[in-house]
Amino acid sequence: MSARRVPTSIVSKPTPSKKRQILPRAVRREQLILATMRCIARLGLSSVTLSQVTKEAGLSQGIANLHFAGKEDLLVETLRFVTGEYNRGQVQILEDPAFGLASERLAALVAFQFSRSVTEETKMAVWFAFYGEAKSRPTYKTICAQADARAARLVRQLFADVAQELGRPIDPVMVAEGYIALIDGLWLSLLLAPKKMTRAKAKRVAWTHLNGVFLSL
Amino acid sequence: MSARRVPTSIVSKPTPSKKRQILPRAVRREQLILATMRCIARLGLSSVTLSQVTKEAGLSQGIANLHFAGKEDLLVETLRFVTGEYNRGQVQILEDPAFGLASERLAALVAFQFSRSVTEETKMAVWFAFYGEAKSRPTYKTICAQADARAARLVRQLFADVAQELGRPIDPVMVAEGYIALIDGLWLSLLLAPKKMTRAKAKRVAWTHLNGVFLSL
DNA sequence: GATGAGAATGAACGCTGGTTCATTCCGAGC
DNA sequence: GCTCGGAATGAACCAGCGTTCATTCTCATC
Known part of the structure; x- marks a missing residue:
């Protein structure tokens, strides 16, 4: 049966779930914003990259541009x-x-x-x-x-x-x-x-x- | 005879002198540091580029790497x-x-x-x-x-x-x-x-x- | 189940920016 | 005035980043 792990809260740190998931836009945006915050704290605003952020969120490269107008908009x-x-x-x-x-x-x-x-x-x-x-x-x-x-x-x-x-x-x-x-x-x-x-x-x-x-x- | 314009003070804002000049290392470093400060104030630390800085200083592209170990060192x-x-x-x-x-x-x-x-x-x-x-x-x-x-x-x-x-x-x-x-x-x-x-x-x-x-x- | 709309993916692309280095040319010393 | 060490130049190179989009896969609906 292998009950698949699913985030316990709607917004959470990236659960290393391998399965692709479809979630509401608002949730994805918040996931990305929180990941961005962690990246800024760790790397600094001037070194933040979208690949870092999306990796931190446990998502794919292009997703930031799907839910935000671009990097600047995300910031x-x-x-x-x-x-x-x-x-x-x-x-x-x-x-x-x-x-x-x-x-x-x-x-x-x-x-x-x-x-x-x-x-x-x-x-x-x-x-x-x-x-x-x-x-x-x-x-x-x-x-x-x-x-x-x-x-x-x-x-x-x-x-x-x-x-x-x-x-x-x-x-x-x-x-x-x-x-x-x-x-x-x-x-x-x-x-x-x-x-x-x-x-x-x-x-x-x-x-x-x-x-x-x-x-x- | 055309007396060529020369900076009035050793360290100054970029005098738009076209002539190539050789100056002491310490002077060049200070010129670049001051230009960097102006660029940071104008563009922000995360948008500063070496071409901006060297242009601001009225010097050539590669000069920053000649007098500093690299961009990070200049900063x-x-x-x-x-x-x-x-x-x-x-x-x-x-x-x-x-x-x-x-x-x-x-x-x-x-x-x-x-x-x-x-x-x-x-x-x-x-x-x-x-x-x-x-x-x-x-x-x-x-x-x-x-x-x-x-x-x-x-x-x-x-x-x-x-x-x-x-x-x-x-x-x-x-x-x-x-x-x-x-x-x-x-x-x-x-x-x-x-x-x-x-x-x-x-x-x-x-x-x-x-x-x-x-x-x- | 089957299906379709569209969310998510990630490889590919083009551009920007740091760095390098062959070349130019200044200027101190003779 | 000549010469030569080396300061200064700037074009070329390449790595890395943001962005795009053809493709994959999910899940609400039937």
């Missing part, structure tokens, strides 16, 4: 995937009506930003790989800028709420800018020097900053 | 050039015996980090282009890590001095980590959203952070 969709996922997570926290106090919301944000899921090596690598190219690639730049702008708006609002809650006359725009920069910098440390900067330490650094901002004067 | 030397220049500038401030107070030294550091020279678009672009690839390229990673480590050591020492000077019981390691992350994040904003983040604004954000850190409690 762009990969970037969108990462930024979209992050933004959705952030929105979920910052618009969740369950939080009573803004400061609780802030705590949840910090926890989210240094959660395992967000700081996963692969995602950070992809994130910064695209940021590094964004300067010279209008498409990447636009996507990053939109994601950043949306994130910034939410953080500004949150900080305004926290300030009001604590009765502190801070400038939300300025403070948000600083906080966001700090988080980006911490993510960079987390990516490049994970031996020196752990998630726990990063969280403590972030809190030190927040305490300084909100409790000084 | 590595470009990274070293940027990190080296920055580190030298930082050392100059943090080891200059002219400063009486540590807090003056800190002020000089902030001014330096957001000086025109350091935040020059081209340099930031190169910097982050390599950071984006560092995760997957051991050579880049090592160079970046060494530069970061040296910078971190100096900043930690500085913060320890400032803390003592102000009589504040802060943890220099923690505070330095936060400050460095903040600066990296601000540089990233400066690079990707120069319309929104100016050098002056970044400096103000940095000072807000420092005030919070040193004046809180």
Whole structure:
């Protein structure tokens, strides 16, 4: 009978299934995007090739061009995937009506930003790989800028709420800018020097900053 | 007699001199490194080609392989050039015996980090282009890590001095980590959203952070 | 089962880019 | 002014990559 192995989840790492399979377009696209992310993390954005990606996905050479307009399109969709996922997570926290106090919301944000899921090596690598190219690639730049702008708006609002809650006359725009920069910098440390900067330490650094901002004067 | 045009400075942007010229190895290498930086800023690290670089330098195709071991070597030397220049500038401030107070030294550091020279678009672009690839390229990673480590050591020492000077019981390691992350994040904003983040604004954000850190409690 | 629409394959193609090297020609030294 | 070592050139070469498409094979439908 030899029950053939089939992926346990719809989207999964390449199960070394030898049998050719027909799957929905959306599934194939996600498989390829995830494989692309792993390749970027392993090889770097400038060394990613379609044969590497398709091999990583356990699929055939030509499949990327079947489900995407081309290599560049696959890369762009990969970037969108990462930024979209992050933004959705952030929105979920910052618009969740369950939080009573803004400061609780802030705590949840910090926890989210240094959660395992967000700081996963692969995602950070992809994130910064695209940021590094964004300067010279209008498409990447636009996507990053939109994601950043949306994130910034939410953080500004949150900080305004926290300030009001604590009765502190801070400038939300300025403070948000600083906080966001700090988080980006911490993510960079987390990516490049994970031996020196752990998630726990990063969280403590972030809190030190927040305490300084909100409790000084 | 037709006095032939000759570069006014030893190292310069490609003077459109048609005449073939023989120059010292060190000069050629620097010309190529500077051209590489401009190309990375314009095209991105993953789209840089040797013909682009040599054209930018106003030289011939094969010259890169004559003065560098190959493309990869040229890129590595470009990274070293940027990190080296920055580190030298930082050392100059943090080891200059002219400063009486540590807090003056800190002020000089902030001014330096957001000086025109350091935040020059081209340099930031190169910097982050390599950071984006560092995760997957051991050579880049090592160079970046060494530069970061040296910078971190100096900043930690500085913060320890400032803390003592102000009589504040802060943890220099923690505070330095936060400050460095903040600066990296601000540089990233400066690079990707120069319309929104100016050098002056970044400096103000940095000072807000420092005030919070040193004046809180 | 049989069948057809179309998903998946992978070999082949053309192009791009790094590298090489025969040739050119500069310029220091005599 | 001549000469010669070697710096600089740029055309040619070849490997590797993205893309294409004829062919294969799957599976929903009947």
